[in-house]
Every structure is written in C-alpha cells, then in structure tokens.
Amino acid sequence: MSMEGIVKAVLGGNTIKICHPQFYDREKTLILADVKAPRLGTKDGEDEPWAFEAREFLRKKLIGKTIRFRVDYTVKETGMNYATIFLDDENINESVVEAGWGKVKDIKNQSDDYKKLIALQKAAEEQKIGVWSNSEKYAKQAKTEDPQALLKSFKGKTVDVIVEYVISGTALKVRLPTNEVVFMNLTGVYCPSTTKGKETQQKVAQPFSKEAKTHTEVRLLNRDVTVLFEGIDTPKKDKSKDGKDAKEQKEKTSNLHGSIIISVDENSDKPFTYQEELLMIGYVSVDERSAPKSKYAPRFRSAEQKAKNERKNLWVDYEPPKQSLHQSDTGFTARVLEVLSGDTLKIVKNDGQEEKISLSNIRTKKFISYTKKPEKKEASKQAEQKPESEQWAWEARELLRSKVAGKEIQVEVDYRRELGTEKKELRRFCTVLVNKKSVAVELVREGYAEVMKLKADEERSSAFDSLILAENEAIKRQKGLHGKKRAPQHPYTVVSGDAAGKLNKLLTGKSGNTKAVVEKILSASKFVLSLPNDASVVTFSLAGIAIPSSDKPLGKDLAEEAKQLTLISTSCRDVELVLEAEVDKASSLTGQMLINGKNYTNTLLEAGLAIVQPYAKRLKIFEELNEAEGKAKKAKKGVWKLEDHTVAFPERKKREQPEQEQKSKPVAQSFSVSHSRKTQTIRVTDFEDPITFYYQGSDVVEKLKTVEKLIAELNVAQLEALASATVGSVCLAQFTEDNSWYRAKVISVNNANAVVLYSDFGNSEEVAISTLKTIPAGNQLLTIPECAQKARLAFVKDHENLRFELETFLRETLMEGEWQLTVEYSDAGVNYVTLVQNGAKQEDNLNKQMIRSGLVFADKKLLLSEFKSVAKSYLEEQDFAISRRLNLWELGEIYGSDDDEY
Missing domain, CATH: 2.30.30.140 (SH3 type barrels.)
Known part of the structure; x- marks a missing residue:
C-alpha cells in the first residue's frame, strides 16, 4: 500500500524528509531502499566524493513535491524506514541509480525490482557517470574564515543560495555559490525563540516560535532562494583583553544579515521579501536594531502593522498606542537661540515664539552650561571655576552648535514627553534637519550620542533607521562613547571683576583678533562669550552704540526688534572680537564683533536699531559707524521712522535730522508703463533664466x-x-x-x-x-x-548666489496649472509681468511671495520712481525677508540698501 507526503528536505543522495500534506509538523524520514549514496559531512567532517552532487540531483527533483512511497522494510534498532519512492510514475530509486548517483546494496534475496537496479547500475558504470566517473572534480565544501570579507564581496548584490538548515523562523544556514555554508539572519525581523526554563532547564518554546520555524522549513528548507546580503552583526566591543573572550566574540559577529527576495514586483502590495510574509502572518516582529540595514525596512513596518490591525498570532491582544502629538504639532522652520546641551536646543520660530526642544530618540552625556550671568560678589570679583561636564558632553554640544549656528533649521515634531519631578515640563522631541540632513544622525555617527532602545510601538524620529545605522558605524569604528579613549578635558573659567581687566589686557596685547563663540545673548548689544583659545567665559558689549530703551513706549518695540535681530543673527555663532583697551563699568570686555568678517555693530546701525554714541569719536571705526547709521537715516528705518528719534533714547540729546533720500536716476527711454493692466490666463512652458520665461495664452x-x-x-x-x-x-x-x-x-x-x-x-x-x-x-x-511669448517677472532682481535654487523653485511652482498674468511695464521690447495663481488676489502675486521669501530683491529704484502707489507693499515684503534673515538676507543686509549694490 502506497502513501503520500510532501518532500520537506533532502538530507542526502538517498535520504529525504517528508511531511503530512495538511499537518506540516508531522514528519517522516525515508531512505531509498537498496540504494546507497555518498554521505555529506557532519559539522566537523568532510563530504564524501560526489556527496553534494548526489544530494543536488535528488533535491532538484523532489524538494517541495508531493510523492508516493511504499515502505519496503524498517530496521527495528534504528527505526529507519527504507522505501521505494515515486514522483508521478517515475521510480526515484531507479532514477538515482540510472544517473550514477547511487550504488545498489548487495543482498541475497533478489527481486525483479532489485535485478532492474543492478542492470541500471551496470549501464551507469559503463558510461562512467556520477560516482562512477574517473574525474575528481567534485564539489568540496569551503570553510568560511572571514564573514566580513564575504559581506564585502556580496553586499548589495542578489545572490542565489541554497537553504541548508533552518535554525529558527529567521535564522538559517545557507550555501553560497562559492560552496561556503554560512549562518544568516533575516534582516529586520525578530522571531520568538526556544529558551531554557530557569528551574527545570528544559527547553521552553515562546509563543509562535515553533510555528515560525515550521513555516520557514516548509517554504525555504533546501530551496533555491535569492538573497540580498545587507550587513553583519555589530555588537558592542568587549573591552576584555582575554584572548578567549575575543575568540568568542568573533564567533558572535559571524552572522550575516540578508533579505530573501520572493517576488519580482517591488511595488506590489504583496510580499516582496520573505520577511514581509512572516510579518503579515504575525509570526515575527520588526527588529529595530537590524531593520535599518535593509532598504525594505518601510515595507517590513507596513507588513507588521497589517498583522497588528488584523490581530494575527503574536498580535492577538494588540491595542494601538496612544499618540502624544497634538494637531498643532506640525513641522516648522526656526532659528537656534541657544544650544543647551548635545541634544537640547532653545529655538525661536518664524512667528517669534521661543521654545525648548530635544532631539528624538538619542541621549548625550550631561553638559554643564557656562551661560549663567556671573553673579556680583561683595568681595573682589575673581575668576570662578565651574565643575566639568561628563565625558564627550562638550564634544556633543560643540558638534551640534557647529551644525545649527546661523542656519535656518527644519523641525519635524515626533512626540511629546513629560519631564522633571518637581517642576513638570511637557517637552516636544523633534527631528532637526539642516540642509535636509538630521543633526542627530551626525552626533550618533561621531559616537557623541547613543540611540535609545525602543519598544515596537514607541513613537520615534523619522530618521530612526539612519540613527541605528550611524550607531552601528560608530560602534564598529569605536568612536567617542564606544571607544576606549577618554574624552579630552575642556575646563572653562568664568571671568569677571579684576580678572576680566587682566584678561582684556592680555588679549589686547596679542596680534590679531580674538576668536569667540556666542553662548548667550543678554541684550541686543551684550553677550556671554566663550573664548576657546583662552579657556574663558566672559561678558562682552558692543562699543560705540546705544540701543533703544525698553522703558519708553516708543522705544519698547524697537528694543525688542533689536533683541530679536541680535538673537537671530548672532546666536551660537563663531565670531571674532576687536577689543578696546579698557573694560566697562560692569567688567565686560568691549569692542566690535565680526561675523563672517562683517561688523555686527554696523548691522544694528543699518537697521536703525542703534545709534552712534558721542564717545565713539575716539574709536578707529567712527567713520564706518557713521556711514552705517547714515544708511538707516536715508531709508528711514527703525528709530529714524520716528519724528523725534531721541524719545527712544531718553539719556541722549536730540541729534541732527535725517538727510533727504537721494533722487532716483532716470529710467531708460525704452521703458513704458502698461496703463491698461489687462489680465490673461496662461501656462508657463519653459525658462530662459531664473526670472525670464516663456508662456502660452489660453487662446493658442x-x-x-x-x-x-x-x-x-x-x-x-x-x-x-x-x-x-x-x-x-x-x-x-x-x-x-x-x-x-x-x-x-x-x-x-x-x-x-x-x-x-x-x-x-x-x-x-x-x-x-x-x-x-x-x-x-x-x-x-x-x-x-509664435505661440510662446517671452516675459520677465516685474519688480524683482535675482542674485547669482541663489539662481539655481530660484529657478528650481519657479520650475516646480509655475510649470503646473494655469496662472493669471498682468503686464506691468515693458523694457527693451520685453513685457515685465506679475503672476497670480487662479483664484488668488492680485495683492498675493508670486512676485511678492518671492521677495518675502528672500529669493530675490525688490527693484527698489524702479518702484520708488515709477510705481510709488505699490512700492510700499513690495518693500515691506523685503523688510520681512531681511528681518527674518531669509535666503539672500541670511547674513543680514550685506548687499547694501541701493539696487546698484545688489
């Protein structure tokens, strides 16, 4: 009587393992009756000649197939079943002998079937095929000495392998094309395992560990599969110097990670990798430590979420976590006011709101700040030594500062957490991007921060995968916290009182400017600075100017504007100091502060947010300061908008009235203003330069x-x-x-x-x-x-520093949909136009939006001479861009106030 089964594994050239067609965990091992084949080697032994080829012949023929079999006899001592196996009408015992991959055993009682096997063996022997070959070119299993070298040769490539053994649902032994057999873990997934009980020491299976393993055996064991190798284990280095420990550690790092590809359509909703299949069934969960190694990590999480939503297997009791974010927790842009530590920032948003935020999912060492204002002491003011920060805390903060200083940051809010014990604080944790790169990833990559271990459903940064990869890299390279070296010491002394005078004398005696870092801003013209080359922290005041007083109603707004300008322009920046010979009454160093070579005092003066003090006549740069103040007078900026600017400076006498603005130069004769201002619907087709384009009217x-x-x-x-x-x-x-x-x-x-x-x-x-x-x-x-007409955007001027970004922005904005075009004026035969999106008001035209964003300059000379009725609205947009330091104005009014200087 014959029975049926599915071939689950091929153990050798004459041995297979079958399972029940419906119950895969019911197994039986069968050996081909009367046929012997070369044996595959055990763990430490070598294969017999032609053993691999014999196994391959049988594997390729039978794996995964449904067979019929007849047990001819069973050896009582071993329980082994010897059988005749049929694949459809093919007698597999005969096929193996006929192909030369098996030899017939010698027996006394010879049946007709046995005699046929003998005849087939004789024919194979005469043909010298299979084991009867005289050749010695049989496969030999190679030993794997260096998994890292293997990974280097295969990483990023798809490799066809044979799954030799299934250790668990996600751990395999695979045979490479080089005939090396290696351990491989499926990237990005964690499978429940079998562990020993604490008391009985018996193996205890965690929920669904058996099911996961059985599923993987049925799907993959002895199958040809395609693997994309993606990484290798990178546990933390064991600092033990014991050679034995080092050897054991080397064993631990020998497991490769890879994804098994089971589909040809990467964009399909169905599983593309075997990991997704396991995740969708709910037998495994996403492993956050290895998932980032795979480019399919988003697919893994999507598959896991599907299993969670359907409450499958591991997730039968799943309850979605409560989200900590509010509707208002959307992304925004901001500037950094203060770097409080390696993972915490004080920022100001574009609407002027200040907030303390922390970087998501990382932790740096404790940093002790020096930014507190030095306290006045009754006794003589002497240098005050502060306690040191923890190891690598200074490096973390300094790296973070260097990344964000003076730049606009993009903030993505990830989650909220309540901090503190006595004074509760609900803080937002965020992914902070500078030039589209996560600053947290940079900190982790340098070994200055550690990635927090998260539970499956914990909220996380959008850059979490990159954080894990960066930490793996830092561990591998033994960077920072992960290395054996101690961090350098960075002792700083807070200098005040008599010590400040001595330090100032020392610094002014040196050649060249003094390098400093802005630690904190006390007012629009007063700062706490650290001096890296002198291991000191000092207070510093800008010399030669006065700031509007916040004590008077008219001065209060201007004082706040000056403070905000200083916060945005100088926070956390690397600066240079040109020091005066004496400190002031408050023991602050005084002088000029240079940012990228420009005197910041001039920036305040040009904005009309400061005036020159009479005593500044003794300064070498008095003429330069007067010139900067003159620009603000001419443009009627800041305090110079007031009828009597001295009301903002109650301690000052009235100064001379502002000078009249210089008359504009005449416009070229080819210029003509469009009085009809007719509007038409158009589509932009292409660009000649960032502000010159071609369009088609709706009538073409x-x-x-x-x-x-x-x-x-x-x-x-x-x-x-x-x-x-x-x-x-x-x-x-x-x-x-x-x-x-x-x-x-x-x-x-x-x-x-x-x-x-x-x-x-x-x-x-x-x-x-x-x-x-x-x-x-x-x-x-x-x-x-011609169906395409040429036009230029009116009232704007571009600058070479932003031409690429400007054209990219306009192509993405204008090449989609219809726009309303209005001709404002013509020059040299070209129409200059304003563009408004369909449905928007003319006042909200694209030209103004570009000026407001700081992508272009307003054509001030033209507006004031020919378009006085609308000039104010355009110039106000430019003032907004300047005040927010957007794009062209990032470093302040460095282009001057005249169009000729742009």
Whole structure:
C-alpha cells in the first residue's frame, strides 16, 4: 500500500524528509531502499566524493513535491524506514541509480525490482557517470574564515543560495555559490525563540516560535532562494583583553544579515521579501536594531502593522498606542537661540515664539552650561571655576552648535514627553534637519550620542533607521562613547571683576583678533562669550552704540526688534572680537564683533536699531559707524521712522535730522508703463533664466493645432536644408526627445551646430545645422504668430548666489496649472509681468511671495520712481525677508540698501 507526503528536505543522495500534506509538523524520514549514496559531512567532517552532487540531483527533483512511497522494510534498532519512492510514475530509486548517483546494496534475496537496479547500475558504470566517473572534480565544501570579507564581496548584490538548515523562523544556514555554508539572519525581523526554563532547564518554546520555524522549513528548507546580503552583526566591543573572550566574540559577529527576495514586483502590495510574509502572518516582529540595514525596512513596518490591525498570532491582544502629538504639532522652520546641551536646543520660530526642544530618540552625556550671568560678589570679583561636564558632553554640544549656528533649521515634531519631578515640563522631541540632513544622525555617527532602545510601538524620529545605522558605524569604528579613549578635558573659567581687566589686557596685547563663540545673548548689544583659545567665559558689549530703551513706549518695540535681530543673527555663532583697551563699568570686555568678517555693530546701525554714541569719536571705526547709521537715516528705518528719534533714547540729546533720500536716476527711454493692466490666463512652458520665461495664452490651442496640421502636410524629409543658419533664421527643427518637427528660430551659431528656440513652446536646444529644414516660401507657417511669448517677472532682481535654487523653485511652482498674468511695464521690447495663481488676489502675486521669501530683491529704484502707489507693499515684503534673515538676507543686509549694490 502506497502513501503520500510532501518532500520537506533532502538530507542526502538517498535520504529525504517528508511531511503530512495538511499537518506540516508531522514528519517522516525515508531512505531509498537498496540504494546507497555518498554521505555529506557532519559539522566537523568532510563530504564524501560526489556527496553534494548526489544530494543536488535528488533535491532538484523532489524538494517541495508531493510523492508516493511504499515502505519496503524498517530496521527495528534504528527505526529507519527504507522505501521505494515515486514522483508521478517515475521510480526515484531507479532514477538515482540510472544517473550514477547511487550504488545498489548487495543482498541475497533478489527481486525483479532489485535485478532492474543492478542492470541500471551496470549501464551507469559503463558510461562512467556520477560516482562512477574517473574525474575528481567534485564539489568540496569551503570553510568560511572571514564573514566580513564575504559581506564585502556580496553586499548589495542578489545572490542565489541554497537553504541548508533552518535554525529558527529567521535564522538559517545557507550555501553560497562559492560552496561556503554560512549562518544568516533575516534582516529586520525578530522571531520568538526556544529558551531554557530557569528551574527545570528544559527547553521552553515562546509563543509562535515553533510555528515560525515550521513555516520557514516548509517554504525555504533546501530551496533555491535569492538573497540580498545587507550587513553583519555589530555588537558592542568587549573591552576584555582575554584572548578567549575575543575568540568568542568573533564567533558572535559571524552572522550575516540578508533579505530573501520572493517576488519580482517591488511595488506590489504583496510580499516582496520573505520577511514581509512572516510579518503579515504575525509570526515575527520588526527588529529595530537590524531593520535599518535593509532598504525594505518601510515595507517590513507596513507588513507588521497589517498583522497588528488584523490581530494575527503574536498580535492577538494588540491595542494601538496612544499618540502624544497634538494637531498643532506640525513641522516648522526656526532659528537656534541657544544650544543647551548635545541634544537640547532653545529655538525661536518664524512667528517669534521661543521654545525648548530635544532631539528624538538619542541621549548625550550631561553638559554643564557656562551661560549663567556671573553673579556680583561683595568681595573682589575673581575668576570662578565651574565643575566639568561628563565625558564627550562638550564634544556633543560643540558638534551640534557647529551644525545649527546661523542656519535656518527644519523641525519635524515626533512626540511629546513629560519631564522633571518637581517642576513638570511637557517637552516636544523633534527631528532637526539642516540642509535636509538630521543633526542627530551626525552626533550618533561621531559616537557623541547613543540611540535609545525602543519598544515596537514607541513613537520615534523619522530618521530612526539612519540613527541605528550611524550607531552601528560608530560602534564598529569605536568612536567617542564606544571607544576606549577618554574624552579630552575642556575646563572653562568664568571671568569677571579684576580678572576680566587682566584678561582684556592680555588679549589686547596679542596680534590679531580674538576668536569667540556666542553662548548667550543678554541684550541686543551684550553677550556671554566663550573664548576657546583662552579657556574663558566672559561678558562682552558692543562699543560705540546705544540701543533703544525698553522703558519708553516708543522705544519698547524697537528694543525688542533689536533683541530679536541680535538673537537671530548672532546666536551660537563663531565670531571674532576687536577689543578696546579698557573694560566697562560692569567688567565686560568691549569692542566690535565680526561675523563672517562683517561688523555686527554696523548691522544694528543699518537697521536703525542703534545709534552712534558721542564717545565713539575716539574709536578707529567712527567713520564706518557713521556711514552705517547714515544708511538707516536715508531709508528711514527703525528709530529714524520716528519724528523725534531721541524719545527712544531718553539719556541722549536730540541729534541732527535725517538727510533727504537721494533722487532716483532716470529710467531708460525704452521703458513704458502698461496703463491698461489687462489680465490673461496662461501656462508657463519653459525658462530662459531664473526670472525670464516663456508662456502660452489660453487662446493658442487652435493655433497650435493649425501649426501641427501644416507641418504634418509637409513632406519634411524632402524639404531643402536651411541654406544659411544665421541668428534670427526661421526654420523647422527636429526635437531630440520625441523626433517630431516644430517651428524654430536660430538664436546662436557655433561652428556646425546652432542653438534653436522652439518658438511655439519656448524651449531651446543645440542641434546640427545640417538637420534644419527651410519652410517653403509663402507657407502659412511663416505668417502665424509664435505661440510662446517671452516675459520677465516685474519688480524683482535675482542674485547669482541663489539662481539655481530660484529657478528650481519657479520650475516646480509655475510649470503646473494655469496662472493669471498682468503686464506691468515693458523694457527693451520685453513685457515685465506679475503672476497670480487662479483664484488668488492680485495683492498675493508670486512676485511678492518671492521677495518675502528672500529669493530675490525688490527693484527698489524702479518702484520708488515709477510705481510709488505699490512700492510700499513690495518693500515691506523685503523688510520681512531681511528681518527674518531669509535666503539672500541670511547674513543680514550685506548687499547694501541701493539696487546698484545688489
């Protein structure tokens, strides 16, 4: 009587393991009756010659197939079943012998089946095939000495392997194309395991560990699979110097990580990797420590979430966690006011609100701040030594400061946490990006911060995977916290009183400027600075100026504006000091502060948020300060907007009245203002430069169809080549992207090539002159007006520093949808226009938005001379960009206040 089973594993050239078709955990081992085959080696032994090839013959034929079998006899001592196996109508015992991969055992009682096996063996022996071959080119299992070298050769590549053994649902032994057998863990997933009980020491299976292993055996054991190797174990280095420990540690790091690819469609909703299959069933969970190694990590989390939502297996009692975020917790941009530690910042948002935030999912060592204002003591003020911060805390804070200082940061809010015991604080934890890069990742990569271990459902940073990879890299390279070296010491002395005078004398006696870091801002003109080269912390005041007083109603707003300007412009910055010979009455060092070479005192003066003091006449830069103040007077900025600016400075006598603004230069005669200001609907088609573009009006649809039809009626191949390609020549050109012919105009010639403008669309390209065709004389194509018109954005000027960013922004903004175009004026034959999105008000035009964003300058001279009625609204947008230090104005009004200086 024959029975059926599914071949679950092929253990050798004559041995298989089968399972019940419905109950995969019910297994039986079968050996081919009367057939012996070369044996595969055990863990420490070598394979017999041709053992691998014999196993492969049987594996490729049977694995995963349903077979019939007849147990011919069972050995009582071992319980081994010897059987005749059939795959459909094929007798596998006979096939193995016939192919030369098995030898027939010697027995006394010979049946007809046995005699047939003998005959088949004789034929194979005569043909010298299989084990009967005289060749010695049989496969030999190679030993793996260096998993790191293996990873280097295979990482990032898909490799076809054979799954030799299933250790658990996610741990395998695989045979590489090099015939090396290695351990491999599935990247990004954790499988419940079998552990020993504390009391009985018996193996106890965690929930679904057996099911996961059985599933993997049925799906993968002895199968050919495709693996993408992605990494290797990188546990923390054992600091023990014991050689034995080091050897054991080397064993621990020998496991490769990889993903098994089971689909050809990476964009499918169905599992693309085997990990996703296990996750969707609910047998495994995402392993946050290894998931970042795989580019499929987002798919893993999606698959896990699906199993959670359906309450499958591991997740039968799953309850979604409560989210800590509020509706208001959206992303925003900000500037850093103070770096409080390696993972905590004090920021100011664009709306002026200040907030303390921490970096998500990382922890740095405790940093002891020096930014507290030195206390006055009754006794003589002497240097005050502060306690030291913890190891690597200074480096963490310094790296963070260097990344965020003077830059606009993008903040993504990840979660909220309540901190403190006595004084409760609900703080937001965020991912902070500078130039689209996470500053937390940089801290972790340098070994200055550790990544917190999270539970499966804990809220996390959007850059969490990158944090894990960075930490693995830091551990591998023994950087910072993960190394054996101690951090350098950074003792700082808070200097005040008599000590401040002595330090000032020492510093002014040195050649060159004094390097400093802005630690805290006390007022618009007073700071706490650290001096890295002198291991000191001092207070410092800007010399020669007075700031509006906050005690008077008219001065209060200006004083706050000055403070905000100072906060945004100088917080956390590296600066240079030009010191005066004496300290002030409060024992503060005084002088000028240079940021990127520009005197910050001038910035305050140019903004009208400070005035020059009479005593400044003794300063070397008195004329420079007066010139900066003069700019603010001329532009009526800050205090100079007031009828009597001295009300903001009650301790000062009235100064001379501001000078009259210089008259604007006359505009060129080719200039003309559009009085009709008609509006039309258009679509932008291409750009000539960041603010010059081509567009099609909504009325060109029929015209384009006519042009297309006329070109189609021509036999272009038979047309004459363009006789002479000169600038302005009208012709037909073949566009390289679609090989279609369009009307074109030659705009430049370069030897055998010409740059042509496709006049109905506004785009251009360089083509060979020999490919251009002449439009026949009298053809209507010569009289139909061009469908694409050229225009420039009105009232704005671009700058080379931002031309790439500006054009990218405009292409992304304007090339989609329809816009309302209004011609404001013309110059040199080109219309200058404003653009408004459909449905928006004219006051909200794109031109103003660009000025407000600091992407362009307002054309101040033109506005004040020809468009006084709207000049104020455009210049207010520029003032906003300046006050927020946006893009072109990041470093303040470094371009001056005249258009000629832009």
